[in-house]
Amino acid sequence: MTPGGWYEPGSSPLHRAPAGGKFAALLVLAAAVFALRSPAWLGAICAAVVLAYGVARVPLRRCAGVARSLAVLAAFVFVLQWWLLGAGQALVVCLRVVAALAAANLFTITTRIDDVVSAVEGGLAPLRRFGVRPDRIGLLVGLTLRAVAALSAIAAEVREAARARGAQRSVTAFAVPFLVRTLRHADELGEALAARGEGDG
Amino acid sequence: MVCDVSGSRNPLPAADLARTVVFAAFIAVLGIFPGVYVGGSGVPIVLQNAGPLLAGAVLGARRGAASVVLLLALTAIGLPLLSGGRAGIAPFVGPSGGFLLGWILSALVVGLIVERAKRPRLPVLLAATAAGLAADYLIGVPFLGLYTGDLPAAATQSLVFLPGDAAKVVAASLIAAVLHRALPGRLAGSAKRAP
Amino acid sequence: MIEFEDVGHSYGERVVLTGVDLRLAERRVAFVGANGSGKSTLARMINGLVAPTSGRVLVDGLDPSRQGREVRRRVGFVFTNPDSQIVMPTAGEDVAFSLRRAGLPRRERAERAAALLAEYGLGGYADHPAHQLSGGQKQVLALCAVLALDPAVLVCDEPTTLLDLRNKRRFVELLGGLEQQVVLVTHDLDLLGGFDRVVVIDGGRVVADDEPEPALRHYRALVT
Numbered sequence: 064m065t066p067g068g069w070y071e072p073g074s075s076p077l078h079r080a081p082a083g084g085k086f087a088a089l090l091v092l093a094a095a096v097f098a099l100r101s102p103a104w105l106g107a108i109c110a111a112v113v114l115a116y117g118v119a120r121v122p123l124r125r126c127a128g129v130a131r132s133l134a135v136l137a138a139f140v141f142v143l144q145w146w147l148l149g150a151g152q153a154l155v156v157c158l159r160v161v162a163a164l165a166a167a168n169l170f171t172i173t174t175r176i177d178d179v180v181s182a183v184e185g186g187l188a189p190l191r192r193f194g195v196r197p198d199r200i201g202l203l204v205g206l207t208l209r210a211v212a213a214l215s216a217i218a219a220e221v222r223e224a225a226r227a228r229g230a231q232r233s234v235t236a237f238a239v240p241f242l243v244r245t246l247r248h249a250d251e252l253g254e255a256l257a258a259r260g261e262g263d264g
Numbered sequence: 265m266v267c268d269v270s271g272s273r274n275p276l277p278a279a280d281l282a283r284t285v286v287f288a289a290f291i292a293v294l295g296i297f298p299g300v301y302v303g304g305s306g307v308p309i310v311l312q313n314a315g316p317l318l319a320g321a322v323l324g325a326r327r328g329a330a331s332v333v334l335l336l337a338l339t340a341i342g343l344p345l346l347s348g349g350r351a352g353i354a355p356f357v358g359p360s361g362g363f364l365l366g367w368i369l370s371a372l373v374v375g376l377i378v379e380r381a382k383r384p385r386l387p388v389l390l391a392a393t394a395a396g397l398a399a400d401y402l403i404g405v406p407f408l409g410l411y412t413g414d415l416p417a418a419a420t421q422s423l424v425f426l427p428g429d430a431a432k433v434v435a436a437s438l439i440a441a442v443l444h445r446a447l448p449g450r451l452a453g454s455a456k457r458a459p
Numbered sequence: 460m461i462e463f464e465d466v467g468h469s470y471g472e473r474v475v476l477t478g479v480d481l482r483l484a485e486r487r488v489a490f491v492g493a494n495g496s497g498k499s500t501l502a503r504m505i506n507g508l509v510a511p512t513s514g515r516v517l518v519d520g521l522d523p524s525r526q527g528r529e530v531r532r533r534v535g536f537v538f539t540n541p542d543s544q545i546v547m548p549t550a551g552e553d554v555a556f557s558l559r560r561a562g563l564p565r566r567e568r569a570e571r572a573a574a575l576l577a578e579y580g581l582g583g584y585a586d587h588p589a590h591q592l593s594g595g596q597k598q599v600l601a602l603c604a605v606l607a608l609d610p611a612v613l614v615c616d617e618p619t620t621l622l623d624l625r626n627k628r629r630f631v632e633l634l635g636g637l638e639q640q641v642v643l644v645t646h647d648l649d650l651l652g653g654f655d656r657v658v659v660i661d662g663g664r665v666v667a668d669d670e671p672e673p674a675l676r677h678y679r680a681l682v683t
Binding site (some may be wrong): 069070086089093097100136140143144147148152155156159160163164167168170171174176179180183200203204206207208210211213214215218234235238239242243245246248249250252253254256257261262 | 277279288292318344357446
Binding site (some may be wrong): 202205206208209212213215216248251252254255256257258259260263 | 503506508527528531532535536538540542543544545546547548552553556557559560588589590604605608
């Protein structure tokens with residue numbers, strides 16, 4: 064669990080492009096992918112996305128990772144669609160999957176989470192008058208990442224305890240104590256946040 | 265000591281925020297910790313998609329759905345919170361993206377049903393989580409149909425996941441039932457909070 | 460000045476505190492009592508985490524349950540379990556969280572946080588994931604984050620319960636050096652060397668209120 068997530072540092076034009084613009088481009092691409100039905104056009108989009116990976120100089124190791132997971136998914140989708148709808152339609156669906164997912168992954172690989180947060184904060188700023196607090200997104204990111212770390216430690220402890228009682232195969236022996244301690248953690252965190260002035264406006 | 269005071273009628277908005285955040289993290293951790301065995305089967309399953317059902321059953325509709333929205337929003341901006349470390353927009357634009365978005369409705373439906381029960385026992389929880397799963401399919405299947413261009417085919421292929429999801433409905437209900445018994449008056453449905 | 464005026468508290472049927480009258484002006488005050496005596500609830504009232512169901516509490520003339528915001532600016536709270544008190548992923552971010560309303564630019568907040576961490580022996584840990592700190596370091600971080608706002612009063616609810624002996628000593632030393640008024644909730648009687656006043660609570664009542672030595676003599680008689 065790294066706060067950095069999928070981001071791959073770099074200095075390509077794609078890395079330097081503003082996150083909001085990249086996101087808008089991604090949405091346009093996704094809409095196009097759903098609207099198009101011609102395998103040739105969809106294939107061209109796939110090729111363009113692959114080219115964009117080159118422009119962004121994504122390390123081969125990451126490319127291979129994305130390709131592998133996409134290949135598994137595409138194969139699964141293709142077989143299923145072939146059986147249900149025939150080969151032609153199966154190809155179209157597969158190309159859609161590959162184009163949309165590869166482009167979305169490229170966005171995540173080339174955009175730092177901080178920049179996404181800033182872009183979202185900027186994009187949501189007009190909603191301020193409706194009581195939305197875009198400036199709190201960074202705070203929510205931090206709080207959630209911290210909670211994931213804390214709950215991971217709790218989950219590991221609970222699993223140890225279940226194992227010690229020889230109950231590692233029972234779903235309730237793990238999940239119930241884990242949930243009880245999760246709720247206790249939430250209560251303690253709520254008190255801690257309140258003590259530190261959260262909710263005081 | 266902390267148990268003396270925590271949880272009991274804490275009117276502070278920070279408590280709300282904490283539950284939402286911690287439950288979003290809970291669902292994420294269910295995806296990081298694989299290998300929970302259900303019903304004596306030899307194959308460990310990832311419980312993550314039981315998470316939204318549990319969120320609704322434990323926190324109620326509003327906060328349960330809020331925690332799922334938070335989880336999905338943070339996933340979308342790039343935090344690897346979904347099982348297998350998936351992150352970003354990709355999981356949402358993929359063929360099963362609708363099932364992810366359906367988690368929100370799922371938590372909402374489960375919460376609404378559980379909140380109406382005076383003392384949520386296993387039959388109520390089974391019905392609630394089954395309805396929650398149905399709500400998830402209600403969003404997920406048409407989304408998949410959009411992909412394949414054929415709704416009946418999308419419905420047919422979603423049947424592949426039904427046995428596993430049914431097992432998770434049972435697991436979530438069992439877990440929630442034990443929890444409601446262990447913490448009476450603390451969870452959604454079991455007691456109305458003082459105004 | 461912290462004042463309790465005929466304070467009582469109950470959760471439904473269960474009475475946790477009754478008839479507590481205290482005026483605390485000393486620099487070092489301890490609440491001592493067994494588990495479930497009500498001492499934690501009493502401490503939580505000082506910054507409005509729990510509101511009394513009868514009577515009232517005043518901190519420098521402010522009522523924590525009505526003027527919570529002002530009171531919480533003046534009263535910092537350190538909890539038993541630093542794992543739930545540390546709310547942000549890294550040590551620096553957690554201290555900076557305290558400064559989020561100080562009206563400083565992000566970089567300046569980070570610099571201030573790092574300086575504060577260094578002051579309390581956590582120099583170089585600003586970008587360190589909080590969950591990788593040792594138990595003692597975590598509790599120091601929790602203290603650091605509270606002190607970032609420079610409160611006038613520091614309430615600590617059994618802050619050493621989860622620490623080993625060495626870290627316990629270190630933490631108490633840190634507390635001893637602070638200029639703040641400190642209210643320490645504990646049943647660890649070894650910690651009370653430099654204290655001015657010890658309030659013994661039992662069954663929701665104040666049963667002794669004195670200098671450490673006589674108060675603790677009373678407490679020992681109570682529990683044996």
